[in-house]
Amino acid sequence: MNELPEVVRLLIFLVGIIGFAALNAAYLVWVERKGAAHIQRRIGPKEVGPFGLIQPLADGVKLMTKQLLVPAGVDPILFKVAPILLLVPAIMSFLVIPFSEDLVGRDINIGLLMIFAFASVNVFGVLIGGWGSNNKYAVISAARAVSQNVAYEIPMLLIVISIVMVSNTMNLNEIIRQQAGWFFNWNVCRIWVNPLMPIAFVVFFICSLAETNRAPFDLAEAESELIAGAYTEYSGMGFGVFFMGEYANIVIGCALTTILFLGGWQSPIPWSPAGLLGTLWGVSWFLVKMYFLIWTVVWIRWTYPRIQFYYLLNLSWKILIPFALINLILTAAMIKVF
Amino acid sequence: MSGYFEDIYTGTKSLGIGLGITIKAFFQPVVTLQYPYETIKMSARFRGHIELVGSEETGEPLCIVCGMCQKACPSGCITVAGEKPEGSKKKVLTHYILDFTKCSLCGQCVESCKPGAITFSKDYNLAGPRKEDYVFDLLKRLTERNS
Numbered sequence: 097m098n099e100l101p102e103v104v105r106l107l108i109f110l111v112g113i114i115g116f117a118a119l120n121a122a123y124l125v126w127v128e129r130k131g132a133a134h135i136q137r138r139i140g141p142k143e144v145g146p147f148g149l150i151q152p153l154a155d156g157v158k159l160m161t162k163q164l165l166v167p168a169g170v171d172p173i174l175f176k177v178a179p180i181l182l183l184v185p186a187i188m189s190f191l192v193i194p195f196s197e198d199l200v201g202r203d204i205n206i207g208l209l210m211i212f213a214f215a216s217v218n219v220f221g222v223l224i225g226g227w228g229s230n231n232k233y234a235v236i237s238a239a240r241a242v243s244q245n246v247a248y249e250i251p252m253l254l255i256v257i258s259i260v261m262v263s264n265t266m267n268l269n270e271i272i273r274q275q276a277g278w279f280f281n282w283n284v285c286r287i288w289v290n291p292l293m294p295i296a297f298v299v300f301f302i303c304s305l306a307e308t309n310r311a312p313f314d315l316a317e318a319e320s321e322l323i324a325g326a327y328t329e330y331s332g333m334g335f336g337v338f339f340m341g342e343y344a345n346i347v348i349g350c351a352l353t354t355i356l357f358l359g360g361w362q363s364p365i366p367w368s369p370a371g372l373l374g375t376l377w378g379v380s381w382f383l384v385k386m387y388f389l390i391w392t393v394v395w396i397r398w399t400y401p402r403i404q405f406y407y408l409l410n411l412s413w414k415i416l417i418p419f420a421l422i423n424l425i426l427t428a429a430m431i432k433v434f
Numbered sequence: 435m436s437g438y439f440e441d442i443y444t445g446t447k448s449l450g451i452g453l454g455i456t457i458k459a460f461f462q463p464v465v466t467l468q469y470p471y472e473t474i475k476m477s478a479r480f481r482g483h484i485e486l487v488g489s490e491e492t493g494e495p496l497c498i499v500c501g502m503c504q505k506a507c508p509s510g511c512i513t514v515a516g517e518k519p520e521g522s523k524k525k526v527l528t529h530y531i532l533d534f535t536k537c538s539l540c541g542q543c544v545e546s547c548k549p550g551a552i553t554f555s556k557d558y559n560l561a562g563p564r565k566e567d568y569v570f571d572l573l574k575r576l577t578e579r580n581s
Contacts, residue, residue, distance in 0.1 A: 135456045137465045399456040400449070415442060 108200040112189040120347050121340035122152035124390065131394040149253075163294050167230065169233045170329065174228030180335050182221030182341035186213035189348045194269045196361045196378035207268040208256065211352060215307065218345060219245040224307070225338070226326035239324035239330035240315045240405060245307060247412040252303035255296045258427040267360050272360035279364035283358040290430055297357040299416050299423075302388070304349035308342060311397040315405060350389035358385045359407035395399070476556040483534050483542055484512075485555040486527075486576045493580040495573065496551035499525040503543035511536040512543060527531060527573060534568040535558075 100108075126141065128147065131141025141148025166172060187243040192198035192207035204210065219242055226238020243375045262283070270358075273283045284297040306313040327338050354360055361378030368374045403411075467474060476482070484503075486495045492546035499516030544552055552572075562568065 131460070134460045134464070135458055137462060139466055377467050394479070395453065395456060395460075399452045 109191070109221045115202060115349070117187045117190060117344045118340065122156065124343045124346065125155065125339070126152050126297050127391070128394050128397070132398045133228075135395070135398045138282070141379045151258055157335070157356050159336040160330045165329075165331045167329050169230040171228040171230070173298045174224045175329070176334075178225030178228055179330070179337035179341065180221075181224060182218045183337050183344060185217040185221075185349055186341050186344035190344075192268060193351050193386050194272060194355070195382050196375045197269065197273075199375055199379060200269060201268070202276050203269050204267070205267045208260065208266040208271070209350065212253065212256070214347075215348070216249070220339065221341065222326050224277040228327040229326070230414065231329055234326050237315070237317075237328075241309060241326060241353070244309075244313060244315055244405075244408060247409055248303045248306035248313075248416070251299055251306065251412060251416040251420035252382055254417070254424050255303070256356070258290065258296060258420075258424045261424075261427050261431060262286075265382060268360070272355055274363060275359040275362055278389065279359070282357065282359035284363070291347065291418070293357075295419060296423045297353070299419055300357065301353055302411075302416065304353055305393060305396065306392065306408070308349050308393075310342075310346065310393055312400040312403050314402060315398075315408065327434060346390060347386070347394055349387045353389055354382060354385040358389075360385075368372060389396075391421040445549045466554070473559065476558060480554065480556055480558070481539050482555040482557045483539070483560075483570065484532060484536060484543060484552045484572070485557075486530060486552050486572045487551050488576055490578060493576075495527050495530075495576055496549045497527045497528055497530065498549055499527050500548070502548065505541040506546035508540060508542065509536045509538055530572040531571055532570045534570055 129151075130148070131142040141151040144150045144154045167173060189211045191201040192204060192210050194203070194207075222241045223238045226236075226241070227233040230233070236266075259271070260266055263274050265271060279285065286293050286405055290296070307314070309317060315325070317327065327335055330338060361382040363377065363381045368377050475557040486497060489496055496518075497514070499514060501514055504512045504514045511533040513529065513533075514527070516525040516527045517519060518525050541554070544554060562569070
């Protein structure tokens with residue numbers, strides 16, 4: 097796609113990224129509900145359209161037709177800005193995600209850094225949403241969300257640093273290119289580079305779960321204890337945008353895990369067709385891995401109950417951070433020694 | 435430090451077991467009954483409202499119009515009436531009304547019935563906007579079932 101004029105390229109990617117994010121947000125809700133239902137041996141949505149496939153559309157229409165209530169006493173600007181602050185960074189992060197070797201919005205050298213820079217903004221969205229709501233429960237929940245996100249940012253970044261040390265670049269495409277070949281060349285299996293790689297993968301995945309405020313780490317929402325946590329005062333599409341942001345974050349988290357550990361668009365065998373077919377081949381491998389991880393997220397959500405807050409922080413500070421640190425030191429040692 | 439790695443090991447293991455249970459449930463068949471579209475056959479001991487029993491050959495009600503059910507009913511929701519045709523010794527049932535709006539499904543009528551002329555139906559899809567729909571003419575229902 098590099099031979100197209102810059103403006104056309106920009107427009108295509110803009111529309112593509114927003115479409116991809118919105119479609120994913122809508123249909124992940126459907127996947128989630130279906131997954132939940134089948135884990136509980138129910139059917140789930142089935143009335144609207146075949147297999148309930150038009151259900152997200154119906155939900156969207158319902159959310160849009162609802163009145164956007166702005167309660168008295170809230171900070172009107174912060175209250176309205178918060179959902180956007182959650183959604184926009186998530187969509188922005190799609191810009192550097194390489195779906196295939198040549199299907200990437202911007203192949204920039206600091207792609208990884210950019211994703212984490214934007215990922216830190218969505219915590220801000222939750223905090224502002226809770227703070228602006230003028231509701232003490234929302235503030236409590238927002239504070240919890242922030243301390244949770246801060247706690248899990250640390251092991252996540254430590255793991256990412258070790259990946260950057262191994263691959264010696266922050267360019268996501270380059271990181272994937274280094275995982276070429278058989279599937280045991282993927283970072284998750286490269287135990288000759290660093291024997292703790294599989295553990296690093298698990299730690300990273302747990303952290304990305306916690307970063308997206310998903311169960312069992314969904315203390316920001318905590319709908320059974322705090323009604324809807326930081327989003328209590330939101331109605332209609334304000335709430336809907338928060339949800340879209342959450343699902344976009346899941347997609348980003350899973351895409352990032354795929355890129356860093358599962359070889360991104362690399363197929364598990366060292367073969368790829370040439371030209372356009374090769375692009376499609378790469379994209380489909382990328383999507384297969386990413387959606388498998390997303391499905392795992394749903395699977396985890398309907399397996400584990402929400403944990404109490406001090407368990408959550410204990411897990412991060414007592415287990416994940418030491419392991420991430422050991423992983424980092426070991427990686428550095430391995431690189432220096434060999 | 436004691437128990438630290440043990441905690442991690444047992445924790446991870448039990449998390450894995452949990453995931454195993456849910457994935458098994460995921461691939462097992464759905465058990466929900468899609469209620470408005472499908473219903474199940476009720477079990478043999480299910481007590482619905484009462485229904486007259488017809489004789490095997492003729493389809494005529496087994497009821498001998500003794501009135502025991504009417505007497506046994508604590509809420510008084512059964513009305514039985516019969517008449518003696520010319521040259522017959524037995525009474526013939528002409529009227530069997532069950533006011534199901536008052537019935538508490540105690541089953542004393544069925545217990546008191548000597549000839550076994552009434553039984554519990556397996557009907558449970560009972561809902562309607564009008565009270566009058568639930569005053570059943572059981573004789574009419576029997577003839578409808580026979581035809």
